[in-house]
Amino acid sequence: MTSMKDISAVCGVSVATVSKALSNQSDIGEETKEYVKKTAREMGYFPNASAKALKTKRTFNLGVLFVDEAESGLTHDYFAHVLDSFKRAAEARGYDITFINGCKTLENRMSYLKHARYRGFDGVVIACIDFDDPEVTELVGSRLPVVTIDREFPGRLSVLSDNEKGMRDLLTFVWQKGHRRIAYIHGADSAVTRKRVTSFYQTAKELQLEIPELYVKEAAYRDTAAAYEKTKELLALENPPTCILYPDDFASFGGINAIKELGLRIPENISVAGYDGIRVGRHIEPQLTTLRQDTRQIGAEAAGRLIHLIEEPEHAAIWQVIVPGEVFEGKTVGRIRG
Amino acid sequence: MTSMKDISAVCGVSVATVSKALSNQSDIGEETKEYVKKTAREMGYFPNASAKALKTKRTFNLGVLFVDEAESGLTHDYFAHVLDSFKRAAEARGYDITFINGCKTLENRMSYLKHARYRGFDGVVIACIDFDDPEVTELVGSRLPVVTIDREFPGRLSVLSDNEKGMRDLLTFVWQKGHRRIAYIHGADSAVTRKRVTSFYQTAKELQLEIPELYVKEAAYRDTAAAYEKTKELLALENPPTCILYPDDFASFGGINAIKELGLRIPENISVAGYDGIRVGRHIEPQLTTLRQDTRQIGAEAAGRLIHLIEEPEHAAIWQVIVPGEVFEGKTVGRIRG
DNA sequence: TGATTTTACGAAAACGATTAAGTAACTGTT
DNA sequence: AACAGTTACTTAATCGTTTTCGTAAAATCA
Numbered sequence: 119m120t121s122m123k124d125i126s127a128v129c130g131v132s133v134a135t136v137s138k139a140l141s142n143q144s145d146i147g148e149e150t151k152e153y154v155k156k157t158a159r160e161m162g163y164f165p166n167a168s169a170k171a172l173k174t175k176r177t178f179n180l181g182v183l184f185v186d187e188a189e190s191g192l193t194h195d196y197f198a199h200v201l202d203s204f205k206r207a208a209e210a211r212g213y214d215i216t217f218i219n220g221c222k223t224l225e226n227r228m229s230y231l232k233h234a235r236y237r238g239f240d241g242v243v244i245a246c247i248d249f250d251d252p253e254v255t256e257l258v259g260s261r262l263p264v265v266t267i268d269r270e271f272p273g274r275l276s277v278l279s280d281n282e283k284g285m286r287d288l289l290t291f292v293w294q295k296g297h298r299r300i301a302y303i304h305g306a307d308s309a310v311t312r313k314r315v316t317s318f319y320q321t322a323k324e325l326q327l328e329i330p331e332l333y334v335k336e337a338a339y340r341d342t343a344a345a346y347e348k349t350k351e352l353l354a355l356e357n358p359p360t361c362i363l364y365p366d367d368f369a370s371f372g373g374i375n376a377i378k379e380l381g382l383r384i385p386e387n388i389s390v391a392g393y394d395g396i397r398v399g400r401h402i403e404p405q406l407t408t409l410r411q412d413t414r415q416i417g418a419e420a421a422g423r424l425i426h427l428i429e430e431p432e433h434a435a436i437w438q439v440i441v442p443g444e445v446f447e448g449k450t451v452g453r454i455r456g
Numbered sequence: 457m458t459s460m461k462d463i464s465a466v467c468g469v470s471v472a473t474v475s476k477a478l479s480n481q482s483d484i485g486e487e488t489k490e491y492v493k494k495t496a497r498e499m500g501y502f503p504n505a506s507a508k509a510l511k512t513k514r515t516f517n518l519g520v521l522f523v524d525e526a527e528s529g530l531t532h533d534y535f536a537h538v539l540d541s542f543k544r545a546a547e548a549r550g551y552d553i554t555f556i557n558g559c560k561t562l563e564n565r566m567s568y569l570k571h572a573r574y575r576g577f578d579g580v581v582i583a584c585i586d587f588d589d590p591e592v593t594e595l596v597g598s599r600l601p602v603v604t605i606d607r608e609f610p611g612r613l614s615v616l617s618d619n620e621k622g623m624r625d626l627l628t629f630v631w632q633k634g635h636r637r638i639a640y641i642h643g644a645d646s647a648v649t650r651k652r653v654t655s656f657y658q659t660a661k662e663l664q665l666e667i668p669e670l671y672v673k674e675a676a677y678r679d680t681a682a683a684y685e686k687t688k689e690l691l692a693l694e695n696p697p698t699c700i701l702y703p704d705d706f707a708s709f710g711g712i713n714a715i716k717e718l719g720l721r722i723p724e725n726i727s728v729a730g731y732d733g734i735r736v737g738r739h740i741e742p743q744l745t746t747l748r749q750d751t752r753q754i755g756a757e758a759a760g761r762l763i764h765l766i767e768e769p770e771h772a773a774i775w776q777v778i779v780p781g782e783v784f785e786g787k788t789v790g791r792i793r794g
Numbered sequence: 795t796g797a798t799t800t801t802a803c804g805a806a807a808a809c810g811a812t813t814a815a816g817t818a819a820c821t822g823t824t
Numbered sequence: 825a826a827c828a829g830t831t832a833c834t835t836a837a838t839c840g841t842t843t844t845c846g847t848a849a850a851a852t853c854a
Contacts, residue, residue: 121840132804137842147802164570168509169840172809177506179554192530192540193735202530209559214575216517216554221547232502237552342739371739378741397531398736401680401709403716459810470834475812485832507810510839800851807845812838821830 120161129157140165171238180208180424181239183218183230183257185247191220194340195368195396196413197246200267203417204243211425218242230257241424243267249309263431265424267416269309270438275427277420279411280442281310285317288363288391288409291445293325296454297361297389301333303348303373305365314393318363330357339365342372349376353388360389360454367392367399367408374450385452395446407448415441458499467495478503509576518546518762519577521556521568521595523585529558532678533706533734534751535584538605541755542581549763556580568595579762581605587647601769603762605754607647608776613765615758618780619648622747623655626701626729629745629783631663634792635699635727639671641686641711643703652731656701668695677703680710687714691726698727698792705730705737705746712788723790733784745786753779 122136129136131150138146139154140163171177184191184201192198205215219233227233230253234242245267247254258264258271270276292300302318305311315334322329332355337344345364349372352359364370370392374384382388384404392399395410419439427434460474467474469488476484477492478501509515522529522539530536543553557571565571568591572580583605585592596602596609608614630638640656643649653672660667670693675682683702687710690697702708708730712722720726722742730737733748757777765772 123840133841134805134843135803137840138803141842145802150802164566164574166510166840167575168506168515169809170842171506172504172510172811172840173842175809192536192543193533195531198530198536205530205555206559209555209557210562212562212564214554214557216552217543217547219547219552221544224548224550226550228502236502237505368736368739371736375739375741398706398709401706401713402740403713461810471811472813472835473833475810476833479812481813483832488832504810507839508812510810510841511812513839796854798851798853801849803847803849805846806843808842809840814835814837816833816835818833819831821828823828824826 120158120163121166122163125154125158125161125163128161129154175238177238177240178212179214179216179237179239180421181218181234181237181242182215183220183242183244183247183254185220191246194246195398196366196394196411199413200245200417200420203414204421205417207418207421208425211421213240213421213425229253231260231262234260234262241265241428243420243424244269263424263427265420265427267420273437275423275434275437277416277423277439277441279310279416280440281313282317282320284393284409284411284443285314286321287443287445288393289318289321289327290325291407291447292361292363292389292391292451293327295361295389295451297451298327298454299333299357299359300327300329300361300363301335301352301359302329302363303335303337303345303352303365303369305339305369306336311365333359337365337369340368341365342369342375345369345372346376349373350380353377353380353382358388361451362388362390364390364392367394367396367406370406370408384450389451389454391448391451395443399448400446404449406446407451408446409443410446411443412441458496458501459504460501463492463496463499463501466499467492513576515576515578516550517552517554517575517577518759519556519572519575519580520553521558521580521582521585521592523558529584532584533736534704534732534749537751538583538755538758541752542759543755545756545759546763549759551578551759551763567591569598569600572598572600579603579766581758581762582607601762601765603758603765605758611775613761613772613775615754615761615777615779617648617749617754618778619651620655620658622731622749622781623652624659625781625783626731626747627656627659627665628663629785630699630701630727630729630789631665633699633727633789635789636665636792637671637695637697638665638667638699638701639673639690639697640667640701641673641675641683641690641703641707643677643707644674649703671697675703675707678706679703680707680713683707683710684714687711688718691715691718691720696726699789700726700728702728702730705732705734705744708744708746722788727789727792729786729789733781737786738784742787744784745789746784747781748784749781750779 122133126133126136136154139151218230241263243265249269265275267277304315335348337348364373370390373390377388392406392408395408399406399408460471464471464474474492477489556568579601581603587607603613605615642653673686675686702711708728715726730744730746733746737744737746
């Protein structure tokens, strides 16, 4: 509650002098500076963010837009890790993190953009969301520094997990293990899904691998029940696959259950691979083979680039960062002899 | 960027009038009010949070303190769910959520309390943290409205998962399934751990269940490797338990792996139960028996009570809320015949 | 020594809101 | 008609900073 005014009174100098002393400005005598600083410390002074922001238009606060839909956002393992890393990196550079309100039912709510401006965020990170929502478009199209994760927009900063390479590596890995009948249950349509699917087919072509149409199915992300169903369908085929790729690790658990239920063994009878590299996958038996996305790097890059864009807009020229993941071998993809 | 000043200029009234009109005060004519509101809408006006906060000392922003240590905080399943629920409830009541900076390495960082006051949080929620950290103590002891989760402080608001009842219910459930040789690998020492352990022994006594000293071990929370080791130790005993309780679901996976490695089957040869009720536990095979903590309720209560304390300090008299969980039966605890 | 530059500080405006107090114009009462 | 009471608005102070500009004193220079 001590303000600069209080300090100025005690020190017998003006508020302006206190301000300059505390912000290490040149326009101030060495002695006075130290005296003021010492007094400030003794009085337990800390600045008032609101007042500072009001004056400087800088809040050192970043907005985070993660959707709030059921089973997503904070409780979504992949995004939680990205956010955690983002937060860490931002905090290390002196920025705080505030959520952009996702509650769309509030009567007097503002749009995402208005909310961001209301709070005066210096920048915004967007992830895990329906990017086609007009409010998101508005936010992305605004003058606010924005970084999007796993979705690119022309002229905007984005950090992308390398889904093309990821799927290529994963499929190649499986192929190298000798699998030739490979099925792919992909997620619901989205930019990420399209990239993975395209890469899947492209890689298959390069490997001269034939993918029967029946081998490719769709199941929503993180939907174990759907994955379970699709797996059953695949295994009921006349010529079933020897390996199934899933939309993500979580969904793969649904598939694994279906497989076990049929009395088949992983990886002896059938192989499976997930996508994401969520923590629990490394702690269950058998360890899940998956493409581990580098959430730490994704979050850190997003924060770093965004802050760079905020602090030196003229030098921030890189519009896309693509972060590679890597195959985590695990134990769910077995070797097959031709 | 339109301010009240701009609106006042367009409408030909004073800024005060605009302020009153927009905040629905009585001291204003119906016509003018509507006119101002309409103009504000047309000009795309939104308030400036900093200015408002500076004047009113209210930010409608809540601070969240979740530790940042490796593998905790946001990426901790239980707390992520609590936070998600807290966020939802707070947002529904018009509050935003900002993290209190946990980065202790920053050179110029403020203590938790100073940071909270710097940002002007109306209140703070604390969870998942070393409550004995002097900075936490300082925060809890401050005049700021605070709600702590899973840890109580005299005279402070807290929301607690009912660990006594939880452990009692879980142990009783296992007992009712016929188990009499029950081991308990508990988490590292903490308020929560103590409650569970105490309840474990108390319940055992009530059930006239004898717990050999060797049946009770310690392994850090969420540490699969430690759980694995302790499980092996338990199973190597001359008279091994028929059921093992773990510190939490995640840790139980380590135990389950140890069991599988020994060629034992769950629940035929040995039963296990976790604690928490994390999502993935319901999607693996066999479904994990566990005590499902009501994260939704915990988060919602925390937000609700905290906001109540903020808005009507004189009426907020309830200092503790205890939220019961429930046994999720799963499939990992089998019936045993005497 | 006198002129000029530098240094170190202060005065005051501004950021965008809120709010107490003041006031002019009505309305109603007797 | 005179007075009080109400209504609808304005004025101005204020919150805690930052920052521009002004200026007195000290330092430098010729």
